[in-house]
Amino acid sequence: MAVNKVNEDLLRERARYTFNIEELTNFIDGGEEGTRNRREVEDMVIHVKELHDEVPEDYLSHKERYENAVKKGCILIDLLKEHVLRHSSFDAYKPSNMYRVLSMAKEVSPVLLHMGMFVPTIFGQASAEQQEEWLHKALMLEIIGTYAQTELGHGTFLRGLETTATYDPSTEEFVLHSPTLTSYKWWPGGLGQTANHCIVVAQLYSREKCYGVHAFLVQIRDSETHMPLPGIKVGDIGPKLGFQTANNGFLGFDHFRIPRKNMLMRNAQVLKDGRYVKSKSDKLTYGTMMLVRVMIVSDAAYELSRAATIAARYSAVRRQSMPRPGQPEPQILDYVTQQHKVFIAIATSHALRLTGGWLWDAYSSLTHDLDQGNLDQLPELHALACCLKAISSRDSNSLVEQCRMSCGGHGYMSSSNFPTIYGATAATVTYEGEYTVMLLQTARYLMKAWKEALGGIVLTPTVAYMVTYNKAKPAWVNTPEAIIQGFHAVAVGKVKEAADGIEYHQNSGKDYEDAWNAASVMLVKASECYCRAIICETFWKEIQKHSRSMSRNLAVVLQQLSELYLSYWVLERSGDFFQVRTVPLTRTKFEFVSFASPKCHCQMCTGFVAHITSVVVLAVQVSIQNLTLTFCTRKRNEFDIGSC
Numbered sequence: 001m002a003v004n005k006v007n008e009d010l011l012r013e014r015a016r017y018t019f020n021i022e023e024l025t026n027f028i029d030g031g032e033e034g035t036r037n038r039r040e041v042e043d044m045v046i047h048v049k050e051l052h053d054e055v056p057e058d059y060l061s062h063k064e065r066y067e068n069a070v071k072k073g074c075i076l077i078d079l080l081k082e083h084v085l086r087h088s089s090f091d092a093y094k095p096s097n098m099y100r101v102l103s104m105a106k107e108v109s110p111v112l113l114h115m116g117m118f119v120p121t122i123f124g125q126a127s128a129e130q131q132e133e134w135l136h137k138a139l140m141l142e143i144i145g146t147y148a149q150t151e152l153g154h155g156t157f158l159r160g161l162e163t164t165a166t167y168d169p170s171t172e173e174f175v176l177h178s179p180t181l182t183s184y185k186w187w188p189g190g191l192g193q194t195a196n197h198c199i200v201v202a203q204l205y206s207r208e209k210c211y212g213v214h215a216f217l218v219q220i221r222d223s224e225t226h227m228p229l230p231g232i233k234v235g236d237i238g239p240k241l242g243f244q245t246a247n248n249g250f251l252g253f254d255h256f257r258i259p260r261k262n263m264l265m266r267n268a269q270v271l272k273d274g275r276y277v278k279s280k281s282d283k284l285t286y287g288t289m290m291l292v293r294v295m296i297v298s299d300a301a302y303e304l305s306r307a308a309t310i311a312a313r314y315s316a317v318r319r320q321s322m323p324r325p326g327q328p329e330p331q332i333l334d335y336v337t338q339q340h341k342v343f344i345a346i347a348t349s350h351a352l353r354l355t356g357g358w359l360w361d362a363y364s365s366l367t368h369d370l371d372q373g374n375l376d377q378l379p380e381l382h383a384l385a386c387c388l389k390a391i392s393s394r395d396s397n398s399l400v401e402q403c404r405m406s407c408g409g410h411g412y413m414s415s416s417n418f419p420t421i422y423g424a425t426a427a428t429v430t431y432e433g434e435y436t437v438m439l440l441q442t443a444r445y446l447m448k449a450w451k452e453a454l455g456g457i458v459l460t461p462t463v464a465y466m467v468t469y470n471k472a473k474p475a476w477v478n479t480p481e482a483i484i485q486g487f488h489a490v491a492v493g494k495v496k497e498a499a500d501g502i503e504y505h506q507n508s509g510k511d512y513e514d515a516w517n518a519a520s521v522m523l524v525k526a527s528e529c530y531c532r533a534i535i536c537e538t539f540w541k542e543i544q545k546h547s548r549s550m551s552r553n554l555a556v557v558l559q560q561l562s563e564l565y566l567s568y569w570v571l572e573r574s575g576d577f578f579q580v581r582t583v584p585l586t587r588t589k590f591e592f593v594s595f596a597s598p599k600c601h602c603q604m605c606t607g608f609v610a611h612i613t614s615v616v617v618l619a620v621q622v623s624i625q626n627l628t629l630t631f632c633t634r635k636r637n638e639f640d641i642g643s644c
């Protein structure tokens with residue numbers, strides 16, 4: 001049988017790298033132990049023949065595809081359980097660990113929601129006694145759960161959920177009911193045929209009073225027969241854009257009774273006589289969503305890294321066209337346009353991975369604070385989790401599509417794996433908080449921060465520059481730090497523009513809600529810019545931090561990737577950079593001018609495309625006096641740049 005020979009072009013490209021591959025691998029895995037763990041699991045997986053499809057899953061029926069995914073899910077979960085039990089350091093919920101193992105089966109696992117939301121909700125919202133009863137069963141998959149929050153009529157607006165949980169003190173039970181068609185739970189992964197339990201988010205009623213949405217652990221199928229219990233209507237919601245084996249389902253209750261003790265009572269409680277004990281914050285019910293949003297940042301990076309790897313390899317082996325008659329067809333990797341498509345995907349996968357790790361650390365510190373009853377960091381972390389989840393999933397999904405397109409027709413084949421990766425990342429832009437809604441949540445936080453900044457109040461870390469920016473005029477020199485300061489200036493400008501927009505509409509007679517809505521496009525933009533500034537700054541600082549302990553050759557390459565990322569986004573947002581101007585005064589007042597404004601004296605380099613291999617450090621030089629923004633470029637090596 002012909003031995004698979006590695007493509008010569010690929011071998012030649014691999015022979016050209018200037019840094020230690022194992023060192024980079026360890027860096028990506030979070031250290032040598034991370035690489036060892038990953039390889040151990042991958043070695044286990046790669047040798048399990050049941051995980052390899054004889055027939056492309058696209059040619060299977062929906063039933064066969066689902067059964068195939070269940071079989072693989074069981075195998076992978078056993079590996080995960082064994083590995084978690086054997087390696088305490090392999091923390092299943094650290095970014096990408098759990099998701100990475102489950103995604104080795106290519107098709108989305110019907111137990112993803114069990115691992116991704118059902119178990120974490122028990123961790124985060126069940127009392128100690130309840131964890132005693134359910135956690136081990138869930139971790140060992142003796143019960144299989146999902147997270148049933150979204151309804152046909154409401155996904156974003158949680159306070160509008162219609163499913164009710166009414167306390168009956170005479171029997172010490174909650175009666176779950178779906179009063180309308182729109183109250184049917186719709187979307188929960190695994191609900192179609194897989195889960196026998198679920199976390200149900202419902203409006204809690206006790207003594208005729210509604211206390212808002214709370215979480216309940218509900219058995220919906222018989223543990224022996226797996227048939228729906230009486231009073232339960234459940235099934236599959238049908239075909240989707242992707243995620244075909246996630247087994248998303250619907251669920252309706254007809255006056256279905258559960259014991260009082262099945263209300264998750266870590267935060268709020270209902271006593272036997274029906275008295276309600278309030279939690280420190282009713283937003284703690286939303287805790288699982290924050291965890292998954294934090295995980296999505298790293299998992300979006302992971303999916304993008306897969307797509308970027310496929311595109312980079314294909315670009316090395318694909319030869320096409322003949323720019324010079326009689327010469328061999330060049331590798332498409334040599335086309336600048338190809339590099340412009342692929343290299344930003346590589347840089348972004350690193351940017352999002354490092355930002356995801358930074359966010360995970362912030363989340364871990366918050367959960368420790370919450371255990372101590374300290375909720376101070378909750379608002380900022382919610383704002384961070386919202387915008388980073390939105391931007392990371394959107395960037396990942398659009399760059400996955402860009403990688404697919406960079407592979408021409410072969411990128412359109414299922415065997416390229418792009419369709420599966422695209423389907424998974426497209427879902428993340430919507431689930432766990434829809435893109436726009438998440439950015440508007442962050443905008444709520446930014447509007448408050450702006451008001452405090454104007455009052456000179458010291459702000460939380462990620463918005464502190466809004467005050468310091470007003471005090472110390474930045475000495476902007478020709479460095480990546482200057483670009484990061486530029487992103488801060490753009491973010492402050494957009495926040496101010498949105499705040500002024502709300503004020504303008506209020507002054508013209510609108511109430512706050514209508515003024516907010518009228519300014520909401522600017523509010524979304526302000527959140528995007530705030531988030532971009534965080535990713536740029538975190539990527540750059542993480543690379544600087546890690547560079548000190550890595551070999552120089554690797555540090556140089558990672559530094560170039562971070563500079564590429566910064567310069568790419570300055571070019572993508574050059575209009576915003578030109579709009580920022582500062583006027584010299586005791587308190588620098590950011591005046592955001594429109595392009596049309598005669599006051600703006602921009603000398604703009606237009607239409608210039610950076611040659612991606614040569615990392616162009618593009619710096620913003622602002623001369624405060626005459627408000628001239630001059631973009632100057634400094635080539636890092638001999639490659640030409642387009643033309644200005």
Ligand SMILES: CCCCC/C=C\C/C=C\C/C=C\CCCCC(=O)SCCNC(=O)CCNC(=O)[C@H](O)C(C)(C)COP(=O)(O)OP(=O)(O)OC[C@H]1O[C@@H](n2cnc3c(N)ncnc32)[C@H](O)[C@@H]1OP(=O)(O)O
Nearest residue numbers: 116155156157158283286295296299300303382431432433
């Ligand atoms: C690339 C592949 C990766 C895949 C794998 C990734 C991860 C692996 C794991 C598993 C998961 C796998 C698959 C996941 C499947 C998806 C599952 C789901 O989709 S579950 C359902 C998700 N649903 C949502 O996210 C709903 C979104 N809506 C909301 O969160 C809320 O309705 C709201 C938009 C935030 C508005 O809520 P509300 O109306 O109550 O609040 P406001 O009035 O706007 O604000 C009040 C106040 O509360 C603060 N706040 C709101 N939410 C939170 C929170 N979560 N935490 C903390 N604080 C919160 C808000 O800031 C306001 O504060 P203030 O301004 O001070 O008043």
Ligand SMILES: Cc1cc2nc3c(=O)[nH]c(=O)nc-3n(C[C@H](O)[C@H](O)[C@H](O)COP(=O)(O)OP(=O)(O)OC[C@H]3O[C@@H](n4cnc5c(N)ncnc54)[C@H](O)[C@@H]3O)c2cc1C
Nearest residue numbers: 147148149150154155156187188189427431432433434436
């Ligand atoms: C693949 C997949 C898996 C899922 N898995 C689960 C699961 O396991 N469990 C679960 O509970 N849910 C799950 N969901 C549901 C998901 O959480 C919701 O789809 C998501 O929260 C969006 O809610 P929605 O569908 O009601 O959209 P809507 O909120 O109706 O959004 C529709 C449009 O309205 C806009 N909009 C809504 N509110 C506002 C506002 N206040 N201001 C401005 N614009 C607004 C949105 O921006 C969007 O453009 C899943 C969804 C998908 C796609």
